[in-house]
Amino acid sequence: MTDIIITQHLTKSYKNFKAVDDITLHIRKGSIYGFLGPNGAGKSTTMKMLLGLTAPTKGNFMIDNMTFPADRVNILKKIGSFIESPSFYPNLTGRENLDIIRRILELPASSVDEALDLVGLSEFGNRLAKKYSLGMKQRLGLASALIGEPPILILDEPTNGLDPSGIHEIRNLIKSLPKRYDCTILISSHMLSEIELIADDIGILNHGKLLYEGSLEDLRNSARKAGFEADNLEEMFLTMIDKDNALRKQRAKL
Structure with missing residues (x-):
């Protein structure tokens, strides 16, 4: 399966703050890519850069073999998007x-x-x-x-505000789209249990840094080898974020 979205060292800085810090993503054509991270991790900023709504400070990206910003108009013709509250x-x-x-x-x-x-x-x-x-x-x-x-959907928290029945309905719709329309989906959500049910691949951000990218199964295997909880995505996610935050605190003290 070829990659339809590729970012290389993508960075977005605001003065001394890096909202997105040197991330390289590989999103496979026809897949559902779950983009995860705590509030302020840089998910929405990354999505906005892919849509040309904010310019990268450093790095670049390609979508369907087209480069930004040279092919911006043609890129946007291929993308349907849902960013924050529409x-x-x-x-x-x-x-x-x-x-x-x-x-x-x-x-x-x-x-x-x-x-x-x-x-x-x-x-x-x-x-x-x-x-x-x-x-x-x-x-x-x-x-x-x-x-x-x-052919490409970028969805930022699409089930916010829906009741459990609506969440179930929209989740099933999103899960069906790659086969129905041969599309690729990049989706962020705080509802990790929902992402676990639909995603082929996972990307985990914290403080703008990409902590993990790969399949959910590979994430489980990595968690087991590291002695972490591997029964569900939420536990693996929280363990990974807590470990990264602890390391950041240690480095800050040095």
Whole structure:
């Protein structure tokens, strides 16, 4: 399986603070890549760099053999994205909000109904966006990422605000997408149990540094060899983060 997204020494600094610190990622075509880390670890900043929303301080990346920034426009045509809390025109309906995106992307009119149906919003398409619940806004944001069936999806916390039933439904949808549409998904989430159920590969960030990248099974094997808890992703994640934080404290004292 070839890599469709590759970053090399990607770094984002703000004065003396490094939000993303020299990370190199390899995201395989057709895979679901779970991007994990505590709040402030650099996940959203990395995703924003891949979308051209903020410029790297150092390093570079390629998406589908295209380089940034030279091929920025062509890269963005291949990506559907959901970053943080999506914003919409409150006095337009969900359908009208999606239709704006459809027109920009020059997609057929039918793509709006298809996207609404995918995320379970068909019956609420004509409701004003300002009257949507938080969970419905999350679904509308996901619909805006899925419209036109892009080959790459970058999803930042897509199940925030959903009830358990909605989380289950969206998780199953995301899990099905690579086979249904031959797409690749980079997804971040604080719900590690959900990522464990859908991800092929895992990347773990802490303080902007990549602590681990590889398959979930390789992570389990590495945890066992190191004498760590390997029964579930959450325990492995917390152990890895705690160890890295302890090492940082030790280095700071030297």
